[in-house]
Amino acid sequence: MNMSTDAPLPTLTPASLPIAQLESLKFKANQIIESINALAWTIKNNDLAAMPSWPDILSKYNILLSQTLNFSSALLQTQTIRANYIGGSTTQQNIYERIAIHPLTGMTEQELDTEAAPLLRNQQTLDVLKMETETVRRLAEHMSTRGSLGVLGAPPPAPTNGFGHYHQPKKPEYEDVLRECVEIRAAHDSRVDRAVRAVTMLRERYDWKQRVAVEVEEPEELDWDPRIGRAGSAGATSHKGHDEIMDDGREEDEEESSDEDRDKANIEGELVNVVGQSPAGGLFSSPGSGTAGTPAAGLDHPSQ
Structure with missing residues (x-):
């Protein structure tokens, strides 16, 4: 039976x-x-x-x-659960803990894998799995260890030297991939820190209240009345005062220009990588370039 x-x-x-x-x-x-x-x-x-x-x-x-x-x-x-007997204590229980997935109709193996399995958290949904695979593949293409592709795939071809001898490179392992990921993350954090410092310096330097403030008196604000005929000494005194104001304005412009040049040099120092300070990584350095990093995106090195 x-x-x-x-x-x-x-x-x-x-x-x-x-x-x-x-x-x-x-x-x-x-x-x-x-x-x-x-x-x-x-x-x-x-x-x-x-x-x-x-x-x-x-x-x-x-x-x-x-x-x-x-x-x-x-x-x-949660919801309150009462005891079955009189005088029993009540407990708080999650309303979703005792729910089980049970199909109302028969399902094939393919339907079970694509519909029920993701609900059981045993398998990712197809959209998430496809997007994750594409992200990992694009990242592995820019890594020197080639990520999981380098660990699970075929070893890279052996390069030849000038004498025709072959040197088989070491196949990357998971420790090498993790080490390169740490270097990429450190390089990214370093770039973010430099960008934040540069933005902070720009914000402190170029305060809009200071930029719109007028410190030099305009000609109409001077102590001169055109209705009073002072064409002699008064006019000369007025022109002299105006010349002094213009000289003071030129001196202030020269001081501001020198201050702006110094601030610009400091900001460029924050935005541009210094040789030997940025962590090296396959994603941020090119072989044979002789530098440990590259400048931030969209910025160039200052002219030497």
């Missing part, structure tokens, strides 16, 4: 499920997916010729962060 054929099939009672809470979670999850796609489109696939403004990107990111926080709070929702 086959017990498996005679055993009753498991049934699911939808009445005991928190349908309203599950529908709310589904709606929140769809909102998060739409926000992720909107943020990714803003950064990568926008129709503009330049990068969108930072406030627009920050606004979309804050919306995504808020939706994720609301979704996480909803998953932690």
Whole structure:
């Protein structure tokens, strides 16, 4: 007698499920997916010729962060469970802990892998898996160790020297890949620190209140009245005072010019890599260049 054929099939009672809470979670999850796609489109696939403004990107990111926080709070929702006997204590239990996935109809192996398995957190969704694979592949193409492709793939071809001898290079290991990733992260953090310091120096130097302030008196503000006929000594005194003011203005312009030159040199020192200070990495240095890093994106080295 086959017990498996005679055993009753498991049934699911939808009445005991928190349908309203599950529908709310589904709606929140769809909102998060739409926000992720909107943020990714803003950064990568926008129709503009330049990068969108930072406030627009920050606004979309804050919306995504808020939706994720609301979704996480909803998953932690609890309900009060009373004991079966009189006088028993009540406990708080998560309403999603005892929910099991059970298909109402039969499913093939392919449907189980593509539909039910991602819900069980045993496998990523196809969109996430494809995007992650593309990201890892693009990063590995710019790494000297070639990432996981260098570890799992075929070893690189052996280069020849001037005498025709072959030298088989060492196949990279996972430790080498992790070491290069640490160097890439350190180089990125160093560039960010230099950019932040440069922006801080620019903000402290070019204060808009100081730029619009008028320190030199204008000619109409001088103590001179055209209705009083002082064509002699008064006019000479007025011209003399105006010449002194112009001389003072030229001296102040020369001082400001020298200060701006010094600040410009300091800011360029923050923006440009100094030889030997930036961590070396396959992504940030070219072989045979003789430098340990490159300048920040969009900036050139100062002329020697």
